[in-house]
Amino acid sequence: MKPNKLTVISAIVLVMALVAGCSTSNTGGNSNKKITLAYVAWDSEIASTYVLKEVLEQKLDYNVELMQVDAGPMWAGISDGSADAMAAAWLPTTHESYASKYEGKYDDLGVNLDGTKIGLVVPQYMDINSIEDLTDEIGASLDYTIIGIEPGAGLMMSTEKALDVYALREKWTLLESSSAAMTQQLEKAYADQKPIVVTGWTPHWKFAKMDLKYLEDPKNVYGGDEQIHTIARKGLQVDQPEAYAFLDAFNWTPEDMADVMIQIQEGKTPEEAAKQWVEQNRDKVDAWIK
Known part of the structure; x- marks a missing residue:
């Protein structure tokens, strides 16, 4: 029996759909594993957020959406659940007003960088x-x-x-x-x-x-040295335990962050700089996701 044209066309469409599905799975992460990271457009937070994105996508198979906002909307987004997490909370002084305003509406996962x-x-x-x-x-x-x-x-x-x-x-x-x-x-x-x-x-x-x-600050308006904390929305640990565990483990040094920032400043895209840093620091990344 010769296949009719309708059968051939159906088979072709099915194959194309399967190929497209495989392509999406390899490059875009698991459609059931989605996470939104909020950040402010400081060079330091661009560096840390794109490193998080690289690890989540390439190592943990997540689809990551980035939400660039000002500090106030960033904290509000985590607290109302419209964003899942951020690694950009400068505490105890710089973001003290936001931390106090939304107290009890977010999970503080602790310090990801010390000495700011x-x-x-x-x-x-x-x-x-x-x-x-x-x-x-x-x-x-x-x-x-x-x-x-x-x-x-x-x-x-x-x-x-x-x-x-x-x-x-x-x-x-x-x-x-x-x-x-x-x-x-x-x-x-x-x-x-x-x-x-x-x-x-x-x-x-x-x-x-x-x-x-x-400039010296004898009246201590700016406070002393600070830390950058990772903050997650309430319920993320239940909804996305794998991502939550990674974000909880994430920590690096000012030197690590500077490596990424300088690469971006010298012409690399944030994606390129993050990818290079992750490839060159596999032991540290493996410790975050083990």
Whole structure:
């Protein structure tokens, strides 16, 4: 018997569907294993979030959706369940207001990176060492402007407080910007050896590329050294126990993070930089997912 045209066409469609299904499974993860990671567009959080994404997709077969938002919506998203997790909680100071506001509505999985810091940053060639040195002479050379980042960031809230505590509010302005725009202005001023004051944090690649310093904070507005915590939504441990266990185990060093940040800054995409770091640190990654 010769197969009729309808039978042949049906067979072809079936084969194409099977091939397409195999392709999706190999590249896109298991459709039943989905997770949404929220993050803020800080260079440090881009690095950590894309490493998490790489491990979840390539090692644990998850479909990962990334949600880039400001700090407030990031915490709100975890707390209301519209996002599953984030590795971008700067505690105890920077994100203290968000942690308190949503207390009891999220799981704190603990520290994923130790030894962070925030504050006002200037080039080493500037002859000032403290926030109290922001005199009229310095202010006039800077148009009384501090270059900030995204509005709503904990660092910006602390800097607004610093303007009041150090009696700078009357003349000085905190310019809302973005992390990328802030570093661009810093690099330009640094190249020309001009004065500039920016909101800064470590770990960040700018400290590897430029000779910078924090202004001393004698009134402790910015707090001391901090840690970055991983935060998960309530119920994730039950819904996605494998992902939850990995996120709970995730931890690395400022040097690890700097490796990824510098690769991105030098031209790699976040995906490429994360993939390279994961391939070069298999022992550490295996310890996270064992």
